[in-house]
Amino acid sequence: MRLRLAGAVLLSAAAYYVYLPLPSGVCEPWKLMLLDALFRSFMQASDVAHSLGVCHRVHLLNQVVSWVEVIEARSCPAVHVMDSTLGGVPTRVFQPKGGKKLKRGVIYFHGGGWALASGRMRSYDLLCRKMAEDLDAVVMSVDYRLAPGAVFPDQYHDALAAARAFLSAQVLERYSIDPERVCVSGDSAGGNLAAAVAQRLGSDDSVKVRFKVQALIYPVLQALDFHTPSYQQNQAVPILYRPIMARFWLQYLGADPALEPLLLANNHSSLDQSAIGRKTRSKLNWTAWLPAERRKHFQPVVKETGSPGVLDKVPGLMDVRAAPLLAEQEALGRTPKAYVMTCEFDVLRDDGLMYARRLQDAGVAVTSDHYEDGFHGCMVFAFLPMKSGVGERSMNNYIHWLDQNL
Numbered sequence: 379m380r381l382r383l384a385g386a387v388l389l390s391a392a393a394y395y396v397y398l399p400l401p402s403g404v405c406e407p408w409k410l411m412l413l414d415a416l417f418r419s420f421m422q423a424s425d426v427a428h429s430l431g432v433c434h435r436v437h438l439l440n441q442v443v444s445w446v447e448v449i450e451a452r453s454c455p456a457v458h459v460m461d462s463t464l465g466g467v468p469t470r471v472f473q474p475k476g477g478k479k480l481k482r483g484v485i486y487f488h489g490g491g492w493a494l495a496s497g498r499m500r501s502y503d504l505l506c507r508k509m510a511e512d513l514d515a516v517v518m519s520v521d522y523r524l525a526p527g528a529v530f531p532d533q534y535h536d537a538l539a540a541a542r543a544f545l546s547a548q549v550l551e552r553y554s555i556d557p558e559r560v561c562v563s564g565d566s567a568g569g570n571l572a573a574a575v576a577q578r579l580g581s582d583d584s585v586k587v588r589f590k591v592q593a594l595i596y597p598v599l600q601a602l603d604f605h606t607p608s609y610q611q612n613q614a615v616p617i618l619y620r621p622i623m624a625r626f627w628l629q630y631l632g633a634d635p636a637l638e639p640l641l642l643a644n645n646h647s648s649l650d651q652s653a654i655g656r657k658t659r660s661k662l663n664w665t666a667w668l669p670a671e672r673r674k675h676f677q678p679v680v681k682e683t684g685s686p687g688v689l690d691k692v693p694g695l696m697d698v699r700a701a702p703l704l705a706e707q708e709a710l711g712r713t714p715k716a717y718v719m720t721c722e723f724d725v726l727r728d729d730g731l732m733y734a735r736r737l738q739d740a741g742v743a744v745t746s747d748h749y750e751d752g753f754h755g756c757m758v759f760a761f762l763p764m765k766s767g768v769g770e771r772s773m774n775n776y777i778h779w780l781d782q783n784l
């Protein structure tokens with residue numbers, strides 16, 4: 379009897395821990411809740427270790443991730459897999475065996491807030507393996523350096539160096555990649571790096587080989603407005619809670635983590651910040667860029683007065699290499715044909731939707747693929763035991779788009 383009672387108490391405690399009210403419309407909410415509980419428990423454990431001074435929370439998280447998730451480079455009958463380097467940056471290479479002589483090529487940047495994860499993780503390994511096999515393409519998954527050990531612009535420079543090497547005659551020849559059919563892609567923070575690299579190389583006349591397409595999966599593209607409708611709507615939706623995204627940004631930009639409340643208050647983009655001119659503001663003016671069905675009832679949060687000096691302290695907030703949405707229209711116009719995937723239940727939804735609109739305005743052909751039941755990270759969690767329907771659907775559509783357009 380007592381045992382049964384204890385069991386019931388334990389079960390309800392577990393259910394209480396896991397249960398989270400989610401917006402109706404999320405694909406398979408119980409799976410997302412479980413994923414969230416898993417993430418939260420890892421986060422809480424690493425917060426404890428951090429405050430005890432054992433080690434930095436991110437190091438511990440990455441340690442856990444690598445125990446649980448990182449796998450060896452293992453070839454399979456269809457794909458040869460090996461760990462190598464690209465422009466000096468560690469990279470896992472997926473090479474389809476046999477097939478046509480010249481292959482399509484994809485350079486991929488994984489997500490994880492510029493601080494977590496690796497291209498050698500099971501989920502990314504499986505994604506790239508599938509892309510290599512389904513597209514008969516050589517896929518290179520880049521392990522750029524991570525925060526807090528490396529901060530902006532290190533991640534960006536690694537991504538750029540790897541991309542330049544990828545497009546070099548030497549690498550294209552060595553892997554039999556068709557120079558006319560190369561793609562840059564990535565998800566979340568990796569989508570940020572992919573967009574930034576596409577902009578930089580699009581405006582560099584010394585680069586002979588051009589990317590044919592860019593494919594951005596729920597990319598993070600700006601840090602000046604933490605009150606876009608999607609930030610407001612999804613601030614408490616797992617797994618990318620609004621404060622966590624602000625923390626990732628500060629960490630990436632090498633800034634004081636104590637600035638988090640300031641960022642969340644939009645104090646860094648108040649009207650008295652003279653560094654942000656009209657033109658810059660217009661680039662992320664969501665009242666102009668977003669359609670009514672995404673703006674909904676949400677109101678812009680623009681402070682008259684904020685926290686002066688913060689943009690001098692954290693110049694990365696205004697740096698287009700960190701925030702690709704701040705690019706000039708001409709720079710956007712020199713980037714390749716684009717695929718932008720966004721999810722309704724994601725704080726970053728409007729970053730992606732605004733970018734897609736701005737690319738279109740700049741004359742770039744854009745496929746905007748929006749998932750009404752999607753949540754941040756769903757595509758990569760398509761492989762975990764709790765793989766979700768929307769994850770699988772979006773992954774298949776992404777690969778299908780590449781097949782049609784690359």
Ligand SMILES: *[C@@H]1O[C@H](CO)[C@@H](O)[C@H](O)[C@H]1NC(C)=O
Pocket residue numbers: 656659660663665666
């Ligand atoms: C944003 O766009 C709206 C609608 O086009 C416009 O009324 C408003 O003045 C713009 N705001 C800024 C800061 O550019």
Ligand SMILES: *[C@@H]1O[C@H](CO)[C@@H](O)[C@H](O)[C@H]1NC(C)=O
Pocket residue numbers: 639640643645683684685
């Ligand atoms: C934001 O700015 C206002 C006005 O300067 C200030 O009173 C407030 O304390 C600031 N909030 C944060 C979180 O820094």
